[in-house]
Amino acid sequence: MCKTTNELGSVHHNPPLEVIVHSELDAHHIAAAELSGLYPNKFGDAKIAVYFNKEGVELRSTQKPKQKGFRVNFLEIDRRTGAGNLSRKQPLPKAIGQSTESVLDLTAGFCSDAFRLSMMGYKVTALERSPIIAALVEDGIRRAKEDRKFWKEFGARFNFIRGDVLNGNNPEPHEVVYLDPMFPPKRKKSALPPGRIQLIQSLVGFDNHKETLELFNHASKIAIKKIVLKRPTYAQEFNKKPTHVFKGKLVRYEVYLQPPAT
Numbered sequence: 124m125c126k127t128t129n130e131l132g133s134v135h136h137n138p139p140l141e142v143i144v145h146s147e148l149d150a151h152h153i154a155a156a157e158l159s160g161l162y163p164n165k166f167g168d169a170k171i172a173v174y175f176n177k178e179g180v181e182l183r184s185t186q187k188p189k190q191k192g193f194r195v196n197f198l199e200i201d202r203r204t205g206a207g208n209l210s211r212k213q214p215l216p217k218a219i220g221q222s223t224e225s226v227l228d229l230t231a232g233f234c235s236d237a238f239r240l241s242m243m244g245y246k247v248t249a250l251e252r253s254p255i256i257a258a259l260v261e262d263g264i265r266r267a268k269e270d271r272k273f274w275k276e277f278g279a280r281f282n283f284i285r286g287d288v289l290n291g292n293n294p295e296p297h298e299v300v301y302l303d304p305m306f307p308p309k310r311k312k313s314a315l316p317p318g319r320i321q322l323i324q325s326l327v328g329f330d331n332h333k334e335t336l337e338l339f340n341h342a343s344k345i346a347i348k349k350i351v352l353k354r355p356t357y358a359q360e361f362n363k364k365p366t367h368v369f370k371g372k373l374v375r376y377e378v379y380l381q382p383p384a385t
């Protein structure tokens with residue numbers, strides 16, 4: 124019988140990195156030294172370069188070194204309210220809930236969901252375990268803080284932590300725990316040009332059902348009201364029937380309510 128991709132087991136990468144520093148910032152030199160130590164490019168075959176320069180920290184393809192890379196830029200997030208990007212009528216905030224105050228994102232990635240939620244007014248704590256992704260997020264925060272007005276309005280409710288609940292981090296209970304694990308691709312080779320998700324995938328691999336279940340079990344110890352799990356529309360529903368489902372074009376948000384406290 125043919126196995127589906129998510130039965131094939133997880134693939135976690137520890138890719139060699141080319142680390143390039145053209146910056147005078149101490150924070151950049153410290154982060155670059157850490158990444159060089161963790162992901163040595165012993166054979167000079169790194170496919171991804173982390174480039175530290177005055178614009179920030181960028182991921183670039185070593186095959187296309189001149190091509191503009193990817194940076195975390197919170198200042199560029201579309202700030203339209205009404206029916207726009209920051210509307211609470213979108214499927215994600217609908218799943219999180221109008222009356223919710225605090226959200227814990229256990230799989231933060233580049234924090235686009237987490238920061239968008241904090242821009243919508245939720246108090247968000249975001250955890251990310253990959254040191255490469257964390258270095259980009261921390262640099263994004265550093266640059267966003269330089270715009271004091273922006274940070275006061277949108278960043279004050281946002282808290283980023285490097286860490287992993289499956290490996291020692293023990294965050295405080297939050298009303299909602301949000302999970303967006305790396306789901307295996309539909310097809311092994313995508314015809315699409317590498318976007319942000321493909322980039323994360325090439326850095327951190329993907330999680331299988333067992334790992335997502337482990338995360339889910341941890342989430343149920345921390346979530347006060349509910350767990351919200353993001354899944355691609357092509358994936359089947361998670362292990363048990365969700366209480367509610369909010370559908371987007373490519374993804375859906377499965378809501379699992381917690382049993383009432385006794």
Ligand SMILES: C[S@@+](CC[C@H](N)C(=O)[O-])C[C@H]1O[C@@H](n2cnc3c(N)ncnc32)[C@H](O)[C@@H]1O
Nearest residue numbers: 230231232233234235236251252253287303327
């Ligand atoms: C699909 S991405 C999340 C994308 C994110 N929602 C965004 O908007 O940018 C999944 C991320 O979760 C992280 N991750 C997976 N398991 C984790 C864990 N146990 N603890 C912390 N981070 C984890 C991966 O390193 C990866 O960066």
